[in-house]
Amino acid sequence: MTIDATISRIQAGEKPEIRDIIALLSADAEGGQEALFKAARAAREKHFANKVFMYGFVYFSTWCRNDCNFCYYRKSNDIGRYRKSPEEIIALSRELAESGVHLIDLTMGEDLHYHKDDFADVLAIIAEIKKSTGLPVMISPGVVPDGLIERFAATGTEWYALYQETHNRELFSKLRKGQSYDERLHAKLHARDSGMLIEEGILTGVGETVEDIAQSLLEMGAIGASQVRVMTFVPQKGIPMEFITPQQHDLELRIIAAMRLLYPEALIPASLDIEGIEGLKVRLEAGANLITSIIPPRVGLAGVAQSSMNVDDGCRSVPEVLPILVDLGLEAATAAEYRDFIGGLRRRFTSLRESLK
Secondary structure (H helix, E strand, O other): OHHHHHHHHOOOOOOOOOHHHHHHOOOOOOHHHHHHHHHHHHHHHHHHHOOOEEEEEEEOOOOOOOOOOOOOOOOOEEEEOOOOOHHHHHHHHHHHHHOOOEEEEEEEEOOOOHHOOOOOOHHHHHHHHHHOOOEEEEEEEOOHHHHHHHHHOOOOOEEEEEEEEEEEHHHHHHOOOOOOHHHHHHHHHHHHHHHEEEEEEEEOOOOOOOHHHHHHHHHHOOOOOOOOEEEEEOOOOOOOOOOOOOOOOHHHHHHHHHHHHHHHOOOOEEEEEOOHHHHHHHHHHHHHHHHHHHOOOOOOOOOOOOOOOOOOOOOOHHHHHHHHHHHOEEEEOOOOHHHHHHHHHHHHHHHHHHHHO
């Protein structure tokens, strides 16, 4: 079956099989890749018109208890680290809000410092950010107890982000050394069942097969993720996977496009954390509708996949992003449009949960 036929069947509402997703992921310059990207853009336009959302990124602690083989911030890596004060985090969030972002993404390593007081400081920071900026908040605290997830939900935190990286259990055990696949998945599902929206993500270029990726894309839908993402692995100094040959980004783009066809109403990020501002256009052209990792310049924050690329020179800021949107015939949504969109998502999930009781 041709790639055009596969795309047409998915567009018509037929439930895709693994082989269909593999066909999308296997498209290349001669075999339908541009048709895939064109279909993804059409799906985005149908559901979002020309609007794109933007997330402000505050990586407030680079301390972590984990020893993930793919991560620069793994606990055994001998690097400089920081932990921002509550006052700094709130000030950074206000600056991002004033620049025009639609959400504050609070990201951290699994820092045991915050576990000592059951995340009281973080909960207070979230409450103040919501009060002073009026923006929704995403929290990425790693695996935490169910009771704490419920407290995040009670505080009004809209999003819980926790990436499985892969849904191949054997590969997961190699990437996330000493961690439980099931505990990580459970935390995500408990956040969903507590009324939060969830983000799921995968890495590519870490030893996965195309079948693994296809299975992950199906799993993202099965768990009810409202935001789905993919990032290409970037080898970094001092980690066990430092000397892996970096993968080209074409597969990441095809995954974005496949996600858009499978989940046309999902939020799908174009991250500035992989190729910086130079990689934004191609990710948007693949069907992404959300720009993540927007960071104020010269404030001492770091990225995740690329700790320093474009950070201090201001190239991960809103003013750098907006002209690219214009060139593509896109425009930044308003904060009200974003709140309306996620409000609709939450109402639909609430209705679904009620119907299943």
